[in-house]
Amino acid sequence: MKDREIDDILKQAAQAPHDVDPALLDRIVGSLQSSLGPVRPLPPGWVLAGGLVLICAAVALAGAARAGFYGFPKLSVLDRALIFPALGIFIWLAATACVGEMVPGSRRRMAPGSLLAAGSLALLAVFAVLFRDYRTDHFVSQGVVCLTAGLLHAIPAALASWLLFRRGFAVNAVAAGLVAGTLAGLAGVTMLELHCANLEVLHVMLWHTAVIPVSAAAGALVGKVWPMRTRA
C-alpha cells in the first residue's frame, strides 16, 4: 500500500462530520462572556529576550561590584575576548529559548537540554583552551565558595526573570524551568568570571561551570513542583 492510498483513507475518514453538542458550545461561549475584555498582548520576542539579557548583565555586574572585580583584571585581553562573548552568546540563546517557552506554539530552535549541554561544554572548552595553571590549591574549599556565590547570584537573576516570565504561559513547565535555570546559571558564571581571581583551570572548569547545570536542575525542579500561574 502506497503513502498516497493511506493519505486518501485518512482524508476520507477526516471528512466524516464531527459535531459538537451545540449546548456545550453555548455553555463555553456563555462562560467566557462575563470575563471578556481587551488584553494587552505580550511585547515582541526580542524585547523580552533583551530584557532577560539586561537582567542577567545587571545581576552579574552588581554582584561583582559588591564582591569586587578581582578576576577581570587578571584575565588577558584574549581571555576577555573569548570568555565574555561566549557567555553573551549563550545568555542570548537562553533568553530567546525562555521567551519561546513562555509563548505556546513558538518555534523551538534548540531543545532545552541541548542548550544546557552546549552552553556548559562550550564554556568548558573555552576554559580548557585559555587557562594553563593546573595546580589544585584549596580545590574544594575555594570551589565550594565559588559554586555557592554563583548560585546565590543565579537566584536574583531567576527571580527578576520571573517578573517577565509570569505573563507568559509555559505549556511545559519543566522545560521552562530548565531554560530559566540555565539562563540564571549563566548570570552566576558571568559574575564569577568578573569576581574570582583564581584562574586554576580545574577550579574554573569544575566549580564555575557547575553553576549552570545545578541552577538548571533547580529550575526544572521548581517547574515540576510549582505549576505556573499567568497574569493576563
Next chain:
Amino acid sequence: MHPDSDLETLMARYQRGDFAAATALIRRLSPQLHRFFVVQFASRGDADDLLQETWLRIHQVRHTYRAGEPVLPWLYAIARHIRVDHYRKARRTAAREDRLEETPEVAAALPASSGGAPDLEALLAHLPDSQREVIEMLKIAGMSLEEVARATSSTVGSVKQKAHRAYERLRERLSGGGMGAGRAGGPS
C-alpha cells in the same frame, strides 16, 4: 480571505475583547479540537470536559498569542497541555482504583462510520499517542510540518519521523496484519 489569516484576524479581535470574534472562533475550531480529544481518549464525555477546559485556558492566556503568528500551533499547544495534564490525573486516579473487571480492547477492527468512510478513531487507535497526535494534526487539522513541530515543541525532523513511523504502522494494519493491538504508549 485565506483561512489562516482569517483565524489570525479573529484572534486579534478576540484579544481586543470582541465577543462576536470569540464566538466565531469557538464555533469554528471546537469540532476539530473535540475530535483531537476524541481521537486520544475515545470518550465523548472526556472530550467534552477537555474542550471546555481548553477554551477556559485559552481565554486566560489569550494575551500570549502574537499577532501575525499562525493560530493553530498556539491553540494546539494549549490543547495538548490540557490533554497531557488530564492523562496524568487519570493515570494517578486509575492507579488508586481497584479494577473490578477487565475492559475490552479498543479498535480490534476498522469499523466504518455511518457514511461508509473508515472510522478515524478506530483507524488511529493502535498508534502510540505521539504518532497519533502528529497524524491528527497533519491530516485532520491540516497543519504543516512546521506548525505541528511548534505545537508539539519539537523539530520538523522529529515530526517527519513520527509521521513516517505512523504510516508504516497504518500500512501494516491496512494491508491486513496487526489487527489486534490496543492503544499503546502515553502522551510525549
